[in-house]
Amino acid sequence: MRSGITRRWLRGNLLITVLVVLLAEAMFLYSYTRSYYGSVQQIMYRRFSSVTGQLKMYTGDTAQSAAVSRSLALRRMVEQFADKDKYEFMLLDSYGSVIASSSGTDAEGIVSSRDFEQALGAPDGLGVAVYRTQSGEMVMAACSLVPYDAEDVAALRLVTSLALVERQVKNAVIVSVFIAVAILLFTVMSGLYFVRGIVVPLGQVERTAAGIARGELDVRLPLTGDPHDEVDRLRGTINQMAEGLEETEKMKNEFISSVSHELRTPLTSIRGWVETLMTLDDPTDENYRKGLEIINNETGRLNNMVEELLDFSRLQNGRIRMECRPLDLVAELTDAVLFCEARIRQEGLLLHYTEPEEMIPVYADPDRLRQVFINILDNAIKYSAPGGHITVKLWAGEYKAFVEIIDQGRGIPPEDLENVKTKFYKGSNSVRGSGIGLALVDSIMTALDGTLDIKSTLGRGTVVTLGLPLYHKA
Incomplete structure (x- = not known):
């Protein structure tokens, strides 16, 4: 260099x-x-x-x-x-x-x-x-x-x-040549000093970048703190890149560990019940039916987890095409609430939802919109204790329609709240899951030109607000 x-x-x-x-x-x-x-x-x-x-x-x-x-x-x-x-x-x-x-x-x-x-x-x-x-x-x-x-x-x-x-x-030639040589020497010395002032820091940046490429994500470059120094700003950018890569690597490792654990649990259950069923000859046995039911549930759980991972990967790589069309947001939300209603009652929770009488037109992909609603409702169920309330509200503003899902669960710690939409992130208060549910929801809402806002108070619950532009035929 x-x-x-x-x-x-x-x-x-x-x-x-x-x-x-x-x-x-x-x-x-x-x-x-x-x-x-x-x-x-x-x-x-x-x-x-x-x-x-x-x-x-x-x-x-x-x-x-x-x-x-x-x-x-x-x-x-x-x-x-x-x-x-x-x-x-x-x-x-x-x-x-x-x-x-x-x-x-x-x-x-x-x-x-x-x-x-x-x-x-x-x-x-x-x-x-x-x-x-x-x-x-x-x-x-x-x-x-x-x-x-x-x-x-x-x-x-x-x-x-x-x-x-x-x-x-x-004599004039001698004097002028001496002056010209002095100018050239000064130019060379000052130029080399200036070049050295660039080359040495760039060499340091190059070595640090090479270290980061080798996986040494804890290396950092010294900063002078001068906002007008372009090289110092470059060092700061390299440091930010290293910090981001280090954080991503950490989240990736935590994600792999978390997903491995999440996959091991249903697989262990399925394997155990398969071994149990192999010892049973009577299909009318209560344990036989219970085992098949558990295997079916755990298989569905595994399938949902894999589909969630695949969907998120496709969204990140731009391989999922949104098949948007005019929809009635009221009907779509009501279908998602009815789908989750049985599970809400099974968990001992109370559901509060009043379906608006007038339709609210939006332009969206119905399958992805349903995936967003079910994901948010699933989180509300998982993080709520029996006897808690889950409230779903829907209203139309001047330019946007809003869906608000409120639970009375354990809430999200303030230090985790700003990261919950980050892929692979699992907070200190999280339960089972892959850690990409909210990241997937955020990606879908962004693709639909919508918004996702999360507010939470630790120990008192969480409010998730979804915003979608209203659809006008014109």
Whole structure:
């Protein structure tokens, strides 16, 4: 992970930074060099302006005499040139050949015709060229055409060495490279620090997640408590996931234990009575009939338990299709109450139910709705003591119909109440069962766009309220 994130950072962020720094470096050196060269060029152009300005003063009786005066004046300027240590001052003829030079030579090997050719084609008569001499020295040559007739003198040229400029540029290159390297080093160090700040926690998260995948559900990641830290929020999410998996694993184990116990009880009873019946030859024997009745009841109990488990599994996996249609909720609830009435009386309980006179239309699956009612009534019977009352109420609101089933049983402890609709959960006050009855009811009600609300007081009873949307033909 570390190498992967670091590699992506190097390919992405660092590469862009290097390109930006190199571009900035190139632009700076280019503008810096052009600025120096431009300054030298402007100085030489100003000298040309000064010289040509002085030529205005040279006049004569005729144009020829004025031209001779200007030519002599220019030659004196070349001979008496004061800045010979800085510039080479030359006079050129109309072919660009050197007529006179401040150094007294023809400047062989240090001149180029490019500045003269550029001046000939320029509207202002100025030209400049930067090149290396035969000795390898970088120089700048500026040329200006003489605007007045001066016999054979057609142009002026100044040549200066750029060695000092090169040293300045070289110093600027060294400084700028040092600054660029410092920027890149700072970028690399800060970037690696930032990447490490992500990679190390992610590595910790990866190891913890791998431990959870191996079944180590008790591992937890340390938290800083900073709500703005994305990595810390990720650690918190991983911890919540581990806690949820641990709780699910615990409930699963309890469910397996509970279901195993629930299955063992009827199976033991069935096996015992089968062995008993095998010793009886008389079908009219009271024990024979009693044994068959018990076997039949226990087999039905096992079948109901298995069907409940299968239904819940199908609902969770979306494999059960609701076959909904318009129904009379009054008729459906009355059928479920009548189905459970005999058992309620058998357990010594009192039933209070008044069937509404008007029908209440809902849109639901009749089989699943009946399963919900019987499941809730079954819980009310199981958790009620003999002599208790079970009350069933039904009424229609503005938008919903409500069914309320009230018992006077043992109630649900407050610490269990918020979890009773969780699959596989069995509270401390629960009796026999698979632990998925209310979870199945809640899943069915959700699929029917309904609601399930449970209120309970320990030792006084439980109120279960079911809500279903009313059906309108429109």
